[in-house]
Amino acid sequence: MAGAKECSTGVLDSIFGYLYGSTFRIHVTTDTSPTVLASNSSGGCLVQSSVGSYPTTAYLTIGSSGNNRYMTIAACSCDAVLNSGTAACVVLFNVTCSEAMYVTTCTTQALTAANKCNIGTWTITVNQPT
């Protein structure tokens, strides 16, 4: 019988355990340049939102599908848009904003300062190796 690639579910759990235990903020940014990622409220940081009481939050849910794992980031409403600019990325940050732990893209959209912003739900999935 031929061998098959596989990953311990514990390994996949540890990935999401880290994200779950460390994620504190969601930012919407113009890009992922170091300057923008290092900024909490100025320049290319357009929106920021806390996703709950660190280190546990109702906004993050870890789920499984067989031996695959995923994390759902629930929809959230944010405070006023901080700066006008074109939103292109959504970033999960740790509590001190020193680590951009996960970045995804979004459909680009012009945001205007002082308006409000809602962020839809999305998922991060890690499946078994193929």
Added chain:
Amino acid sequence: MEENKPSTEEKPEVITHFIQPHDVFIKVQWDFGPSGQKESKED
């Protein structure tokens, strides 16, 4: 009875934007040993 009149003070209209992050799929790809080696392409 006095009619309530709407305020004439103009307030900037606040729009609520909606951002939809794209889902992320992490593909784990492990190549073990000679049978798993990829052919290297050199330009």
